[in-house]
Amino acid sequence: MLAPTSREGRPGARPGRGPSRLLLLAAFLVLVPVALPIVSLVGTVLANLGELDSVLSWERLLELSARSVLLVATVTATALVIGTSLAWVLVRTDLPGRRLWSVAVALPLAIPSYVLALTLLAFSGPRGLFQDFAGIELPVFDGFFGAWLALSLSTFPYVFLLTAESFRSIDPSLEEAARGLGASPTRVFLTITLPQLRPALGAGALLSGLYALSDFGAVSLMRYDTFTRAIYAQYAGRLDRTPAATLSILLIVLALAFIWGEQRSRGRGELWSRTVRRPAPTHILTMLGRAGSRIWLSLVVVTGVVLPACVLVAWVARGVAAGSIVEFDWGALGGTLLVSALAATVATVFAIPVAILTVRHPGRIATWVDRLVGVTYSLPHITVALAVLVFTLAWLRPLYQGIGVLVVAYAAVFLSQAAGAATSALRTVNPNLEEASRGLGHSSAATLVRVTLPLIWRGLLAGAALVFLTTVKELPITLLLRPTGLDTLAVRVWSAAGELFYANAAMSALLLVLVSVIPAYLLVIKPRAVRA
């Protein structure tokens, strides 16, 4: 049976009636924590507008901006090159073992950037593993180089997954038409394939750029001064929150400018993906091409997956041998699992009214709810953390340093993931089913519990798992908002690595990766892996 279509042509919309008051109230309650960070930051800055110039010098601001922009530009470019080249080799050529390779190159998704940073630091330098094994002292991979490497390795899998999908959906007759018009394979790639990839490349650039701009863990371990690190320094060094809030606003402006720039650069042409009847033509690699592809893939997998794993294991072994890891404090693991499970639950509950509003009552309210959820999701976490902190101290003092604030902050930021999953699940539910239930005498609440939720629970679960995975890896919000005494693996890795206790940091990092690798594989990598 087909879902009826509303005038707007959106599947699953319920025509006629507007949203009920109960639904609007629920959506409003959800939106309060979502909207709060932005409102609170703007409020703080506006309240202290007079003192701004005394806070930070222009030179310092320019320097921070330049460093942040440099990092964003280089990381984005690197991620685009790595991700796109891998996607081409694994989707459009006949290289054997493509499926296995595609899983391997996507695995860095399960490794947070600060863990990658930790492994690079623990590998290089005077106390590094490389010196242990090779006897040669590598220069420390820190500063700009270290931050660039760690963030590029963390972000290229997003570009890879996006462009691989895009390579698969390009209409093959476009490339054939170009060949037929006399274009060489190289010209076809540059003038036809690449423009078709543009949306995927744009989305990939946006993701990796925002990631680099917002990243706190890797740049602070690498001691590379960007906005996020400066915000944290201001926060940690002063009682007055105004400078940190001001920097946060600037960082948000930078992020929004980046999003705006990406949207402006879109061309006039429409890019449509048709239902592809034939698979795209496969490029037959020469012997040399095969060898080159294998070397490139191996280089990426070794640097992004094998090396980090080996470094962590080796440092744990070192720590055990040296007696510095005598027994592991399981509290951090418990803390991570607890806060992540709570965040996943709360985000999922929040997602239900948002999804019902978006799917069943599309319109202006739903559009704005959607936008707000999206904007909060793309805010740098350090700014959200700071905003929530400032707000709690000012208005909700009794809740300060409570686990409730931490969990609601996670849920507000990651609501986008949960709501996305809930929305697509709800779109598949025929609204007639709900109306039939109402007609049979059940209230809307009873219908939700007895009809809708049983039909969408799988989608909700997938969304919850995604929030869980993201929370496990999250660092700045955890760092600023956690209750005293609550330890998580992320905080452990960060503080131990900051104090150069690599063995302890490695132990926590290893657990962290093990906790996130299974959901990352099941939720993100497996569904998108290249079909051989």
Place this chain on the structure above:
Amino acid sequence: MSGFISWQDVDRAFGDSKALARFTLDVDEGAILCLVGPSGCGKTTALRVLAGFDRPDAGRVEIRGRTVVDGSSFVPPERRSVGMVFQDYALFPHLTVEANIRYGLGPTQRNRVGEVLELTGLEGMGDRMPHELSGGEQQRVALARALAPRPDAILLDEPFSNLDASLRDRMRREVRRILNDAGTTAVLVTHDQEEALAVADTVAIMRSGTVLQVGTPTEVYQRPADPWVAGFLGDSVGLTGHVAGGKVSTVLGSFLYRGPLEGPVEVMVRPEWIEPTPDEGGDVTVVDREFYGHDQMLELELPGGTRIISRVGPRPGFRPGDVVRLKVSEAVVFPPE
């Protein structure tokens, strides 16, 4: 002597299914050849092998006397000088109409864009984007783009199947005119026999990877090579007959026959070859009538109970129950199955 384009004993299999089996066909220079057959008969594969998008397992393909593929050599598509018009047009969605057409041209051939825009009736549309065009206009752009580099041949893969019925007839005439004006050799693939007969100079009927018959539209329609071709190309009445002494006799009467067959045969008659005349003394009864305006189909019952169909002009006097006399102008004789 092979043709301007020629496929010679081309084989191509996909897994167990043979798309082309010793496929052999020649196309004359400047002609429009329609490759027609039911879906899955291998006609699109023949086109893709010619364009270089698919490589045959065996055989040889020549364009303008040059071997483009055989067992040892393969000319890539960009060096074959054939223009392809795809079923979905495959217009580059990120380029304007003009940039689409210019895509296959060198820097010195810029004025060619204006020429083909005019040839295809697209003057003034050069700045549009493909998604801003109607289906018919998109098709013209696809054709203009393919024609622009003056290729040796234009290949069209089911070019009219994405158009609605009213537009289809117009575009058929239009495409035929454009191809004739351009003087290009063209190979058009279709599953629609009416389209093939209307557009082609030469029709090649294909089934299961091989060519069954090649000829002008009139030849293949009037003198089909076998009963399957006869039925594929249009309505037909199949009868049994017997040849003896230079004559073939059927329930519709006897016809002169000059051919090698003797004894039992199959006889095919087109409905329009059967001409009924109202006659009180006739022995054939009108059973049913479908009136189309420009003509009408009659279902007739012969004395022995056999029912046949006849196509006649919109003349009155053929109501069900009326009695008529028949005159049959032509018949085609096949060996028995």
